[in-house]
Amino acid sequence: MNSFRRLNPSICYPIILSIVSLKSLEKNISYNDSEGNTKTKELKIYTEKEVSAHTTKETGVWVIFDDNVYDITKFIPNHPGGPDKIKLASGKNVEPYWSIYPQHYNSTLPKELLEKMKIGRLHEDDILRNKSKNNELKKNDPYSNDPIISPLLNVHSAKPINAEAPGVLLTDNWITPDDTWFVRNHHPVPINIDENNYKITLSGNGIKTPIEFTLNDLKTNYKPTKIVSTLQCGGNRRDEMNKFGVTSGTAWDISAISTAEWTGVRLYDIMKSIGISYDEDFLEENNITDVQFIASEGMEASVSSKKALSKNGDVILAYEMNGKPIPHSHGYPLRAIVPGHVGVRNVKWLSQIVLSNEESKGPWQRSMAYKGFGPSIKSIESIDVEKIPSLQEQPVQSAITYPSKNHKVIKNNNEKIVGYAYSGGGRGIIRVDVSIDGGNNWVTAKLKEGSEQPLDKAWAWTFWEANIKIPDNVDNVEIICKATDASYNVQPDSVKGIWNLRGINNNAWHRVNVNVTEEEDEDEEE
């Protein structure tokens, strides 16, 4: 069944129908016939809590859809999108997952298959509670208006929201769907915004009187520019660093990184229209070294004027994410996009831009939050944090999204290894290597989506795939990946040289330890 895992679902459904639903499913699971009357009589009532306890083969794997409860245990190995994907919804509502895989709605087959697996209905209390979830939020909580987070995300902290998708979902779409975009906020999300009255102010060195633009000014007076850019949190993969020594900050796995197509106005175009050039002499004469971005909620960060003001830098003020208004969590109605720079410099809810001769004063610029100390620094007291450069461009990075540590690989199989790679500063990925013997031998991966970007302007990640023959004499293998970027920088072998108190910039070789089995699970043999 392994070959099914990544087949196009639209091709697979008819196969599934013939192999699966007409054989095993019909025999083992009671279901309603087309007359309908038996439906309510046979169904039991389950609470959400009861459903959430059914996540294994032993207990049965249950899911919720349209307030009904289904036992999908025997269907799992036959899921056209692969058993791993469907298992993510174990004990939960499948609808958030279906919304990012719309093929489930493009055909009646998924619902028909599901209908045969129905075992009950959700308790009325749970149904009501879900419907009134918004009303339940505490009125005095500054976070009470925060948008409801996609249930696909693993939440590291709710206030402010810090959440990431399971790694295995990450490489399904080169442009990350909203529902699996990582969310990393520093404050409550500004929610009461009147787009028609939203203004952004430009001020500082070289600008005599502050200039205001409405959102409409930006949309109508300037040519829209579209940039596909990957944003990565400085703390992506921090969790692995914690295993070497405790750091501070959110224990991100590998998914604090996502990609969107942003639409907005090039900062270069705006500046040109008000007489600000990015010529070195002009910047020097006017004492403009840094461009500060200030958000309506208090967040602020800055980047160099050379990056922000040059045309090549591709910095835009974005009002759309993937062709739609930017979601509130991601900066509605306007955010800075600074391609090739760490996520935090892409300031959301942008309300002011200041041309300055110094960096932003906020803690996310000058304090320890986004500064990489040496591995010998065990206490913040021992160093002068201001002297350490703030994180801007990030080092070359890659990670394995499939298999994850929860997967198994098969002896003698050619297993497909999948992942992403990215480097800061627009440096394209020129190669990804994969090893299963500790790095003594390597297989060069095939570069996929993203590999056509220019090597000096690769603002987005590159996906890759490798086939590795699993040996027959081991019980587990450690799969390793590492990327090389256009400046031939590579990821370091281990965390021990890059560990730092803040746990940022973990770009050590990514290692995933998976069990090796004789053959597919018995589940998957059926």
Place this chain on the structure above:
Amino acid sequence: MNSFRRLNPSICYPIILSIVSLKSLEKNISYNDSEGNTKTKELKIYTEKEVSAHTTKETGVWVIFDDNVYDITKFIPNHPGGPDKIKLASGKNVEPYWSIYPQHYNSTLPKELLEKMKIGRLHEDDILRNKSKNNELKKNDPYSNDPIISPLLNVHSAKPINAEAPGVLLTDNWITPDDTWFVRNHHPVPINIDENNYKITLSGNGIKTPIEFTLNDLKTNYKPTKIVSTLQCGGNRRDEMNKFGVTSGTAWDISAISTAEWTGVRLYDIMKSIGISYDEDFLEENNITDVQFIASEGMEASVSSKKALSKNGDVILAYEMNGKPIPHSHGYPLRAIVPGHVGVRNVKWLSQIVLSNEESKGPWQRSMAYKGFGPSIKSIESIDVEKIPSLQEQPVQSAITYPSKNHKVIKNNNEKIVGYAYSGGGRGIIRVDVSIDGGNNWVTAKLKEGSEQPLDKAWAWTFWEANIKIPDNVDNVEIICKATDASYNVQPDSVKGIWNLRGINNNAWHRVNVNVTEEEDEDEEE
């Protein structure tokens, strides 16, 4: 005596005079008094070959100066510049070394000290042979006109010249003296050049008729621009890579890297004067993606037009190196300086510039010479070399220049560790870490010369120094260094992930294994 090693010689000579020359040297070595008559009588005649056999304490350490022979064995521990430096001249002529340490000529003391150690005179045949060295070169050899190479350099190949200084000399001067500049040529050096008739031609896309400039045009019609830039060969530190698996190419140690202040004309200024802009739209309209540099001896290489034509790129056509005409070996009378890019793109003996929509066709651009393959590639036949990006910006690099493997360190001593660090693309060095326990614990080095460069335009290397306490329970230590650049890229731990068939881009942690002794050599105790 350890504290003497790096003291300013001008401070030390008087101390030496009182401690050394008036005590031990006078007792043990016969020398001439000021009356002079005894001189020729007491001196023996030695051949160069005989002198070259005297390089150890056991045989005595002999050197040549002004055609005389000296036994400096007992003076070595008292050498103000440190015993390691003076040992470099063992069995050889000291004059090339003195010429890069001109303090030897600023006082009569060095010659006075030497006079007391005189033991003989060089054989007349050797004197004559040295004087007529130029005449001896074979007339039909295309390399017969190549400039005589500095005797300080270790020669990897003579035709063409590939040579580097001993690592220990490298960090004595942030601006590398001509005599220790590495030489990496691909062909015979063009030597018969008439500067007054020298022309450079600009042609290609966007230029209707080729334009010629004389050297004088460049010097008089444009503002001179000075850029301090480090050039590093793509194969620097290849020798270490060979230990992991045989590569092809010159087995460079750590010194295929040097720094100069270059004076010339910004290519941006020249292009502006003939109507060529570096605006993206202009380059696209005129189909200019690459700028090709062609040398008079046939070498050619190219870089992206964004780099070559922008003002920020700081690309210059240089006619001076350290305030003097560029030496023949380094590109007289004109070479391209492409700061932040690998040495080979800084084309010497520049005679043509072509604006193009493709890379140079030469082997140093498109063939395997400067391309980094994956570690799995063991044969050139297995890959499509053209698809692999040519090396332009190099990855972050650092190396230990002192101590070298020939040095000893002392138990319980705080030993000074010295080295250089550099990264491509102008990315400044933000930290160097040093370890003597395999990378489990690190000491942050002090950044020295070069550390004041802007972090996004650090075209030159950064020197560093760390003090490490040597433990008292070991017989040897492996000293490791690694650098972090402004994009937080770091060097990989080992060669095994970066080994490649061509042996380029070795930037693994630099490791030097040194012996640990109880105390100074007996030599150094005297």
